[in-house]
Amino acid sequence: MPTAHHSSPITHASSSYSSSTYQVLVDGNFIHAVMSMKLGDAKDVVIKYLGAPSKLFTTRCVKDELKNMGKELKEASFYSRKLDEVKDGPDPPAPALDSIVAAVGNGNSERFIVCTQDDKLRKRLLATSPMTPVVFCHTSGLQMEPPADAEGSGVASQK
Helix, strand or coil: CCCHHHCCCECCCCCCCCCCCEEEEECHHHHHHHHHCCCCCHHHHHHHHHCCCEEEEEEHHHHHHHHCCCHHHHHHHHHHCCCEEECCCCCCCCCHHHHHHHHCHHHHCCCEEEECCCHHHHHHHHHHCCCCCEEEEECCEEEEECCCCCCCCHHHHCC
């Protein structure tokens, strides 16, 4: 069996990852929103919303940004440390937004679903990676902004 782990831009912390699992890239704002709204564990909330096994990832820049944001985001910072990292992309202190845009660049080859509360990031993803689905917290729970052209998108073809 070939070992493609070395060429993958994702650092896997566990061996329970499978190809039928959604890959979900979260930022600090999303983690904080899930906690603030008392929706439960971010991973469980995403799995329930998507209705399928999901693995949450983040970037080094997101972790660094959360670590430096003070007491209000301390719980989100601790939570982010449990998540696997996307290896490629800018290093801290680059903005978290740039690291997420880089992770889904080149046609979102890893087929990430991005979870964020950041309107600036959502707009930038729409402009630079329109096929990338974006999920955000709303007062009624999670909602998805469909990709610009949902036909053939990464979400529908991930399973």
